[in-house]
Amino acid sequence: MMRKLLVTSLLAAGLLQGAALQAETVRWSRSSDAATLDPHSVNTGTNINISHQLYEPLVLRDIAGKLIPALATSWALTPDPTVWEFKLRRGVKFHDGSLLTADDVVFSLDRARAPSSGMKALLASVAEVRKVDPFTVQVKTKGPNLIFPDNLVNIFVVNAAWAKANKSEAPQDEKGKEENHFTRNENGTGPFQLVSREQDSRTVFKQFPGYWGRGQFPLQVTELVFVPIKSPATRVAALLSGEVDFLQDVPVPDIARLKEDKKLRVNQGPENRTIFLGLNVGPDPLKYSDVQGKNPLADPKVREAFNLAIDRDAIQKAVMRGLSAPTGIIAPPFVHGYEKAFDTYPKANAAQAKKLLAEAGYPNGFGITLHCPNDRYVNDEAICTALSSFLGRIGVKATVAARPIALHSAAINAADTDFYLFGWGVPTFDSAYVFDYLVHTRGKDGRGPTNATRYSNPALDAQIAGLSSESDKAKRDKAIHDIWSTVQKERIYLALHNQVLDYAMVRKLDIPVDPMNYTFFKNATVGNK
Amino acid sequence: MFAHLLRRLGQSVLVLLAVSLVSFMVFRHIGDPTISLLGEDASLEDRQALVSRLGFDQPVPVQYLHYVGNVLQGEFGISYRLKRPVTEVLAERLPATLELALVASLVAVLGGVALGVYTAIRREGWFSRALMTVSLIGVSLPTFLIGIGLIYLFAVELRWLPSFGRGETVKIGGWTTGLLTASGWASLVLPVCTLALFKLTLIMRLVRAEMLEALRTDYVRFARARGLPERRIHYGHALRNTLIPVVTIAGLQIGSLIAFAIVTETVFQWPGVGLLFISSIQSVDVPVIAAYLLLIAVLYVCINFVVDLVYLLVDPRLRRA
Numbered sequence: 001m002m003r004k005l006l007v008t009s010l011l012a013a014g015l016l017q018g019a020a021l022q023a024e025t026v027r028w029s030r031s032s033d034a035a036t037l038d039p040h041s042v043n044t045g046t047n048i049n050i051s052h053q054l055y056e057p058l059v060l061r062d063i064a065g066k067l068i069p070a071l072a073t074s075w076a077l078t079p080d081p082t083v084w085e086f087k088l089r090r091g092v093k094f095h096d097g098s099l100l101t102a103d104d105v106v107f108s109l110d111r112a113r114a115p116s117s118g119m120k121a122l123l124a125s126v127a128e129v130r131k132v133d134p135f136t137v138q139v140k141t142k143g144p145n146l147i148f149p150d151n152l153v154n155i156f157v158v159n160a161a162w163a164k165a166n167k168s169e170a171p172q173d174e175k176g177k178e179e180n181h182f183t184r185n186e187n188g189t190g191p192f193q194l195v196s197r198e199q200d201s202r203t204v205f206k207q208f209p210g211y212w213g214r215g216q217f218p219l220q221v222t223e224l225v226f227v228p229i230k231s232p233a234t235r236v237a238a239l240l241s242g243e244v245d246f247l248q249d250v251p252v253p254d255i256a257r258l259k260e261d262k263k264l265r266v267n268q269g270p271e272n273r274t275i276f277l278g279l280n281v282g283p284d285p286l287k288y289s290d291v292q293g294k295n296p297l298a299d300p301k302v303r304e305a306f307n308l309a310i311d312r313d314a315i316q317k318a319v320m321r322g323l324s325a326p327t328g329i330i331a332p333p334f335v336h337g338y339e340k341a342f343d344t345y346p347k348a349n350a351a352q353a354k355k356l357l358a359e360a361g362y363p364n365g366f367g368i369t370l371h372c373p374n375d376r377y378v379n380d381e382a383i384c385t386a387l388s389s390f391l392g393r394i395g396v397k398a399t400v401a402a403r404p405i406a407l408h409s410a411a412i413n414a415a416d417t418d419f420y421l422f423g424w425g426v427p428t429f430d431s432a433y434v435f436d437y438l439v440h441t442r443g444k445d446g447r448g449p450t451n452a453t454r455y456s457n458p459a460l461d462a463q464i465a466g467l468s469s470e471s472d473k474a475k476r477d478k479a480i481h482d483i484w485s486t487v488q489k490e491r492i493y494l495a496l497h498n499q500v501l502d503y504a505m506v507r508k509l510d511i512p513v514d515p516m517n518y519t520f521f522k523n524a525t526v527g528n529k
Numbered sequence: 530m531f532a533h534l535l536r537r538l539g540q541s542v543l544v545l546l547a548v549s550l551v552s553f554m555v556f557r558h559i560g561d562p563t564i565s566l567l568g569e570d571a572s573l574e575d576r577q578a579l580v581s582r583l584g585f586d587q588p589v590p591v592q593y594l595h596y597v598g599n600v601l602q603g604e605f606g607i608s609y610r611l612k613r614p615v616t617e618v619l620a621e622r623l624p625a626t627l628e629l630a631l632v633a634s635l636v637a638v639l640g641g642v643a644l645g646v647y648t649a650i651r652r653e654g655w656f657s658r659a660l661m662t663v664s665l666i667g668v669s670l671p672t673f674l675i676g677i678g679l680i681y682l683f684a685v686e687l688r689w690l691p692s693f694g695r696g697e698t699v700k701i702g703g704w705t706t707g708l709l710t711a712s713g714w715a716s717l718v719l720p721v722c723t724l725a726l727f728k729l730t731l732i733m734r735l736v737r738a739e740m741l742e743a744l745r746t747d748y749v750r751f752a753r754a755r756g757l758p759e760r761r762i763h764y765g766h767a768l769r770n771t772l773i774p775v776v777t778i779a780g781l782q783i784g785s786l787i788a789f790a791i792v793t794e795t796v797f798q799w800p801g802v803g804l805l806f807i808s809s810i811q812s813v814d815v816p817v818i819a820a821y822l823l824l825i826a827v828l829y830v831c832i833n834f835v836v837d838l839v840y841l842l843v844d845p846r847l848r849r850a
Contacts, residue, residue: 032808035610043568121571172612174566174583183612199611199621200808201694201800229693229798230807233677237692241684375811406560406813409569413561413576427570443573450569 024526025223026509028519029235030248033200033228038182039156040111041171042118048154049248049518053205053224055156055188058086058105059149063269063512065334065429067149071100071157071189081144081471082127088135093210094159095186095193102131107160109139116173122151122427124446125468143469146476147336150428162187191217191522192224202227217522224521239264239504246505248519252323252378258504265506268323269513271499273425275377276330277310277387279303280418281492282454288369288418296366297418303491305356309394310387311348312496319382324497329488330424330434332498334515337431337480342488345495350393357394365395371420376405378499384421415442415452423499424450427516431480435464439487455492537837541830548826549600549819553593556815565812566609596819606816610809615820619802623824624704625695626794626801630786633721637728637786638779642768644729645736649744650763660733667730672789676723676796683719691716693798724793728782735778739771746770772843780836784829 032046039051058072072086092100109129112119125148128140141148163169166181186194191213192205205224213219227244229235232251236258238244250258250266259266279297280286286295296302312326328345331338357365372384381402388398398419411417426433440448441456445465463483470476487493501513508527511519562583563576580586584595599606605615648657684692696712698705707713743749744767752762791803798804802821809817841847 035812036612038612041612042566043570044565118566118568121568121575124572172607174579174607174609176607177614179613179617198800199618200798200804227694227798230804231673231677231796231798234680234693234796234798237677237680237685241688241692243684243692404560404811406562406564406811407558409564410561413564413573437570446572446574449571449573449576 023222024220025225026221026246026521026524026526027225027227027244028246028248028521029227029229029238029244031228031230031232031235033203033226036172036180036183037186037194037197038171038180039158039188040108040114040117040119041180041182043121043154044118045517050203050226051154051156051188052190052518053192053521054186054190054194055158056190057155057157058088058152061153061429061516063514065272065515067153071105075149077146078138082141084139084141084145084148085132086137086139088137089212090135092189092212094162094189095208095210096159096162097210098159098161100157100189101134102137103134104160105129105137105157106131107163108157109137109155111158111163111170112155114170116171118171119155122155125151144471145468146471146473147428147430147432150430154427157189158182159187191219200228211522213522218525219522220526221521221524239506242506246503246509246511246519248503248517250502250504252321252502255323255502255504256321263507264504265510267503267505267511267513269501270325270332270334270515271425271501271513271517272332272334272427272429272515273377273423273499274327274330274332275324275380275383275421275423275496275499277306277494277496278412278417278420278422278453279306279492279494280452280454281490282456284454286368286418287416288371290367291362296360296362299360300491301356301360302362303494305353305360305394306391306396307491307494308346308349308353308356309390309396310494310496311390312345314348314390315383315386316497319379319386320497320500323378323500323502325500326497327495329484330438330493330495331426331431332515335426335429335431335434337477337484339481339484342484348390353394357396362395365397367397367399368419369417370398370400371408371411371417372400372402373405373408373421374402376408377421377423380421380423383496387421412450412452415454417452420452421496422450425516431484432464432467435467435483435487438493439483440464453492455490457486457490460486534834534837537834541834544830545823545826546597549597549823550593552819552822553589553596556818557589559810559818560813562609562813562815565814600823605820608809608814608817610812610814610817615816618805618817619820619824620703621705622800622802622805624706625799626787626790626803628706628708629717629720629724629793629799629801630783630790632717633725633728633786633790634779634783636721636725637732637782640725641729641732641779642736642775645733646740646763646768648733649737649740652741661737664730664733667726668734672723672727672792673796675726676719676793679719679722680796690718692719695800720793720797720799723796724786724790728786731782732775732779736771736775739774740767743767743770769843773840776836776839776843780832780839784832787828788825 034047034050035042039055056070058070059067060070062068071089071092073089075084075086078085106129113123113126125141125145126139127142130138132138168181172180184197191208191211193208195204195206197203203226207222229238235247236251236254239247258264281298283298285293316324316326327343329342370384370388372381374381384400388400391398436447437450441461442448442451463479467476467479501517503511503513505511511524563579567575584592608615608618611618644660648660651657680692683690694716695707696716697710698707698713699709749762749767752766791806794801794803795807806821
């Protein structure tokens with residue numbers, strides 16, 4: 001009797017162990033929670049990252065930045081250069097069991113274009129989305145748009161019937177009184193489905209048994225528990241104490257220490273985000289400077305002097321502790337149109353910078369405020385402090401005014417700054433995005449919203465506007481090259497560095513770093529400790 | 530006495546109006562809500578459209594009157610960030626904060642009074658001296674440092690207690706409680722210690738000072754001369770007479786426990802209203818910030834009201850007045 005009991009319990013223990021090997025739970029933490037589960041509501045990294053587990057777009061990007069099929073198996077421009085055609089994957093199931101058809105895709109793209117959608121800017125060029133047959137969708141754009149599919153990597157496909165049944169045809173607007181069904185529920189096609197959600201506390205996902213990609217992706221993570229932890233020290237403590245398996249948003253000062261821990265793995269990779277300085281080059285006098293009645297930054301010599309004063313290598317070494325890639329161009333290397341020849345920066349040379357300043361009529365320098373965010377980029381405020389001392393060497397007294405990004409961004413959008421630190425990522429991986437937002441004259445034809453430099457060059461504006469309707473790839477590439485040449489020559493921005501991303505995790509996990517900082521747990525591999 | 534209470538009530542309404550007005554004037558300076566609503570890469574036209582949809586382009590007094598009007602109808606609006614009704618979000622988060630503050634207040638008041646009395650009676654004992662020295666740390670170290678220190682000791686090094694979160698919770702009606710599960714209590718220990726330490730040492734030092742004062746008074750000396758037992762002198766006479774300032778301070782401290790739980794909640798990722806408030810500030814979620822500030826003001830007003838009532842219980846002279 002005793003023996004039989006012993007055998008059964010041993011067997012049970014064995015079974016349990018077997019099950020434990022199969023079921024892999026990953027507890028994942030980062031600094032903030034998604035605001036909502038609605039994939040069309042807000043265009044922020046955290047939200048999109050969560051949506052990538054539950055939902056899928058038509059096309060995705062691999063780690064190298066290349067477009068790869070997701071819910072669309074192929075896509076091509078039709079003979080009409082304003083119409084793109086997408087062939088949909090067959091046999092894709094939503095989490096409620098229904099099958100994906102062209103109706104869902106048409107509905108989703110329209111929902112993402114709704115006035116209350118946070119993603120509508122990405123689809124601004126769309127004129128009409130139409131179904132051709134149950135597995136073919138065409139998108140007509142307002143003009144030829146060669147890079148339209150690049151805009152789709154974060155436009156998620158939802159279930160049309162489910163959305164209509166729950167009266168959530170459009171994303172939540174700020175005035176509505178009823179909560180949108182998408183805010184806390186989901187019915188996507190993604191590799192994971194929602195089990196439970198407590199805002200700012202924990203969100204549990206489990207692998208979707210009916211996922212179309214079974215056999216194509218590792219899918220080794222069976223359960224995913226997302227636990228956001230705001231405080232950086234606590235986040236690291238939770239990884240060290242074994243309460244968390246995977247950490248995104250690793251605090252920079254802790255990286256060296258985490259790398260030495262034998263139980264952990266730290267993966268590193270380039271991030272799609274360049275940090276740079278913007279200068280008010282416009283003709284009007286500066287507002288935040290002690291120079292009265294004129295604008296020293298309008299003089300290219302002064303801009304060049306600033307460029308020479310900044311020691312980018314020292315910033316990389318001393319401020320960023322090696323975790324950055326100094327650069328001379330405001331776009332990371334994987335962006336289409338980037339050229340190595342543009343990516344050069346001078347060695348810091350204070351003597352020559354001082355000479356240029358004197359030639360420009362400022363032998364004793366001048367005073368200016370350097371506006372800086374303090375909660376947005378890696379070591380943002382510390383970078384500004386370093387910049388201030390570099391400029392001090394050539395007699396320019398740069399006073400650092402650091403503030404939260406909510407205030408900083410508002411000032412940049414209102415062009416209420418003369419000298420500022422800013423960062424920009426390129427979600428389309430194409431130079432046109434950089435030109436549209438940062439180079440084009442501010443606030444003309446819906447372009448240039450974040451260009452606070454007051455730079456305005458009608459000829460360049462025409463070239464930039466031409467990019468979005470050019471249907472010949474060679475001509476377009478040539479235009480991009482020409483625009484970059486002008487931008488680099490004019491020095492309206494001084495590029496500093498590209499950010500580097502670090503993920504820390506327990507040894508048995510291996511999650512590669514994605515340049516856009518999206519983690520795809522379907523691709524994660526789990527080894528044996 | 531009734532007139533006294535009525536007057537307090539009238540003052541409370543004024544306080545609430547003042548708080549809401551001040552918070553409204555501050556909103557102008559915490560940033561642009563369209564950044565978090567539309568992302569960094571929205572066009573200026575979209576931003577402008579949203580600003581006028583939200584009514585931010587109207588003068589502050591108009592916005593304020595509009596808001597007060599809505600609040601009087603019980604309408605607090607929709608959270609910009611979370612896209613859910615503000616009242617629902619706050620109601621969901623409030624239990625976590627109240628449980629944390631309640632347990633921390635109990636620890637602070639009971640522990641503070643007990644240790645204060647002990648250190649006053651055994652003034653020269655080595656344990657009292659040790660307590661007084663340790664209490665200096667409690668009043669001088671910032672909360673977040675204590676929290677991080679506790680996390681590293683008890684979660685990372687010893688691995689006895691969780692470093693973040695609230696553990697498993699049980700839902701009773703609309704109230705989620707962590708007080709019914711073992712992991713809930715385990716999760717409470719570190720945040721409660723962090724939150725209560727400062728208040729506990731403050732109350733302890735206050736009680737000690739007041740007790741020492743009382744023990745020097747004539748009535749205590751007479752009581753001793755009459756041969757009353759020490760126990761009765763200490764607890765029946767001296768302690769009772771020290772309680773008025775202690776009740777005042779403790780009341781205010783409980784209010785600040787709820788308000789200042791923000792730091793503790795952030796360090797421990799405690800899913801209460803404080804953590805919600807911090808996230809809301811970062812994303813300029815005006816409806817949530819406004820409602821939170823009002824809620825804290827209401828709590829303060831209520832606590833002060835209760836403190837007034839407790840005075841009446843403690844001090845018979847006030848009852849006659």
